[in-house]
Amino acid sequence: MPEPGDTPGLADIARRWAAQLADTDGVALSSGDLERMLLSVAEEAYAQAATAKDAAIERFADLYSCSPVGLLLADEQGNVLDVNPALIELLGYQPDDLIGRPLTGLGATDSDNEALLSGFEDLRTMARSRQREPLELEHAVDGPLRTYVTIAGLPGDTPGTIFPVLMVEDVSELSLLRETLRKQNVQDPLTGLPNQRSFGNKLEATLAAPADDRLALVYFDIDGFKVVNDGLGPGAGDEVLRHVARKLADTFTDHDAFVARLSGDGFAVLMRGRFTRAEVVTLVEEAMTELAEPVYVADRGIGVSVSVGIVVRDATGGTQENLHRAAEITLHRAKENGRAQWMMFEEELDNRDRRRYGIGAVIGGALENGQFQLEYQPTVKLDGSAEVAVVNAVLRWNHPEHGLLNPEEFFPLADTTGMALSLGRWLLTTSMADAAEWHDEYPSAPDLCVRLPLRLAIDPNLVGIIRDQLEHTGLPPQKLRICTDAAALTDPRGEVLETLAVLADLDVKITLAVSAGSDLELIRLHKLPVGFLILAGPLIDALAADGPEADNARKHLIALLERARALGVKRIGAEGVHTLEHAHRLRDLGIIAGRGRLYGRAAPAPEIRTLIESNAPEHVRS
Known part of the structure; x- marks a missing residue:
């Protein structure tokens, strides 16, 4: 770095100002003394500015190298000049692999590269930074990497020039977490089937879509599942649930079948299409036969039987709540009648059972409110x-x-x-x-x-x-x-x-x-x-x-x-x-x-x- 006194023009400027001040009324110093004084002040100011500049450069260098965000500096033509350690770790390249490459070629796909090029052009022609946006960049080993990229600019070496800067954030883990949460929201983690919420959404969408075909809702409940869980442990119970899920998914493949695990040991199948009640019953009996074959857990064969409630009706009209309730009551009827069997929804029986269950649901309140009375038979x-x-x-x-x-x-x-x-x-x-x-x-x-x-x-x-x-x-x-x-x-x-x-x-x-x-x-x-x-x-x-x-x-x-x-x-x-x-x-x-x-x-x-x-x-x- 040149000394302040060696800076081109600094001594000439001091000499000119000294000559001008020497001719000013009231100034007693000679031109030579003024020149030495002004030069001393200039040298001190220059030294302070240089120190501040060096400190700023050092702070920027520390921030650049220590930042957890990947940073890439390019020249006016958009070629990579430098990258920080975070970006090297993020993309898996060595610095020499990146320096000199056009930044518009870092994308994993053509659309990603087009987005980088568009951001570079906006910065160069309108000095407008590109806001943070999701892009996939190419990783040296692992292929496409999900990131958020912000394109900004730094002043160049000459007035009016801008050097592009890419700030790159890794969001692959965040995306994975979001995907995991999304699956947890709609998928049963044990069986891999859609869960109860997903099934409810599917049923609602099915009822809302106009059609002149039929709809079947089939509820399955494993008989005596508590015996398996308590007798052989939850691990055996989990294997039984996975077994039932596989068998149902393999059996119900036609008529846009949607198989889900509702909760506990309950499963459901939703079908829509042109079919008869007899065809649905045939599928149910096929599933029951498949499930009757023991599933082996640690060399112990576990027999599985299910009770089934079946509702078949026109696809139009009705509500999700009424359909669900009809299937539930029909399933309860199957269990009450001895289990290990299917029952078909019947309007008359449904009305009777709804009355019964409605009575049973309010017994506690009736007792508290004095609705019960005693009579005595002689x-x-x-x-x-x-x-x-x-x-x-x-x-x-x-x-x-x-x-x-x-x-x-x-x-x-x-x-x-x-x-x-x-x-x-x-x-x-x-x-x-x-x-x-x-x-x-x-x-x-x-x-x-x-x-x-x-x-x-x-x-x-x-x-x-x-x-x-x-x-x-x-x-x-x-x-x-x-x-x-x-x-x-x-x-x-x-x-x-x-x-x-x-x-x-x-x-x-x-x-x-x-x-x-x-x-x-x-x-x-x-x-x-x-x-x-x-x-x-x-x-x-x-x-x-x-x-x-x-x-x-x-x-x-x-x-x-x-x-x-x-x-x-x-x-x-x-x-x-x-x-x-x-x-x-x-x-x-x-x-x-x-x-x-x-x-x-x-x-x-x-x-x-x-x-x-x-x-x-x-x-x-x-």
């Missing part, structure tokens, strides 16, 4: 006294839309929704409170019999609930009869046998509902503390008829009663007594009490209290 002695021996608690639902519902209309749904236990507890505690009031006022009031719903019968807290309620209400335990049946006794989920034994020790009476001779053998098998039997079913109904049917029923009932007495149970009643003649026939066989149409309908608590009062001894009523 059981009358058959000895001619017409004395009410027992009242049987019956739960009813005063539904605001469907009227008064019987237990068989809502208890199965309560089991499905998990509300059966709450309903059973309310039935038990409320009826015991009513019975305690009757007994407190009329000690001769009949016993209370409560037929426990299955979920309450197997509940491990049943003894505690009954003991607490006995203490709370003051109802004598011998005035309470708990009725159970074979389903509860053989259910593996509870400890019913221990519960009945403890209740019997509390002096609660145990009643067994019997519909066949096999039910009686449970008394012997489990040594049940049963004091009463209630007979119901075809044999009791048949005895009300005339002819051979009644004779045959009588023979079977005689044998059943003899077996009951042999097991030590002598107090036997019957449910479903229709006529006085029917009652006489039952009495002649040794049945001591009955309930049914002959003795009136079930009645609410106030009416039962009136009945008890009318049957109470005179001195108690007064």
Whole structure:
């Protein structure tokens, strides 16, 4: 770098200014002194400017070399002059591979090179920088590389010249991340099938497109998938899901079939075209056959069965929600009817099931809002006294839309929704409170019999609930009869046998509902503390008829009663007594009490209290 004093023209400028100032009035210095002074000032100013310039150059060089963004400097003709380390690492070239090349040849495709050329021309002719835009540049080894490129300019060596600068950002990982997120948004990561959201979008688009063909929506659900997951581990469960996905994708290939995994162990197929219901069923049965072949996981063959709900209808009209709901309900019907089978959507059954499920969905709110009520059905002695021996608690639902519902209309749904236990507890505690009031006022009031719903019968807290309620209400335990049946006794989920034994020790009476001779053998098998039997079913109904049917029923009932007495149970009643003649026939066989149409309908608590009062001894009523 030249010294300031050697800079061309600097001494001449100082000399000219010194001569001019020497002729100025008031200046006492000579021309030579002025020249030396001005030259000294110029040298100092020049040195400071040079220092600032060197510092700026050094800062730029550091920024250029240390920048994480790839930088490329070109000359006026657009040929590469220099590249920074970040760009070398980004594109995989050596500096000598790039220097001297036209920057407009760095693109991976013709369109990318055209974009670079256009940006260079804009910069050269209009001094306008090209904004950040996505381009693919050619990597030395890996081929096209996704980047964002900004084309800007730096002043050249002479006034009016511009040197192009390319700033290059690697967005390949960002693009990969976006693609991954996009796939996660529409694709199931385990099976590779479209996911539930993607299926919903496809269904919506299919329904929106006008056409005169047909649409089929098929829902699959793996039967007993929890057994596989819990028994063999989630790894085996995942392999089963992948197996089902492959089989469905291989089977459903026609009619623009769209196969998706919805959630858990549920899959769906959407088809559109000209086909019949029978053709869809054929494909479904083919898929079920393929899936029935075991899939082997660690040398263990896992059998797969599926329940299937099928909806086939015209492609036009309807909504996604209604179609989905129809397929779901049809699938539920297939599972309820025994699993491992397909069911076709039927309008009448769909309306029935929608009513049922609509009832089941609001049981919790109905219980909280007081829509349930208790009625009591009298059981009358058959000895001619017409004395009410027992009242049987019956739960009813005063539904605001469907009227008064019987237990068989809502208890199965309560089991499905998990509300059966709450309903059973309310039935038990409320009826015991009513019975305690009757007994407190009329000690001769009949016993209370409560037929426990299955979920309450197997509940491990049943003894505690009954003991607490006995203490709370003051109802004598011998005035309470708990009725159970074979389903509860053989259910593996509870400890019913221990519960009945403890209740019997509390002096609660145990009643067994019997519909066949096999039910009686449970008394012997489990040594049940049963004091009463209630007979119901075809044999009791048949005895009300005339002819051979009644004779045959009588023979079977005689044998059943003899077996009951042999097991030590002598107090036997019957449910479903229709006529006085029917009652006489039952009495002649040794049945001591009955309930049914002959003795009136079930009645609410106030009416039962009136009945008890009318049957109470005179001195108690007064």
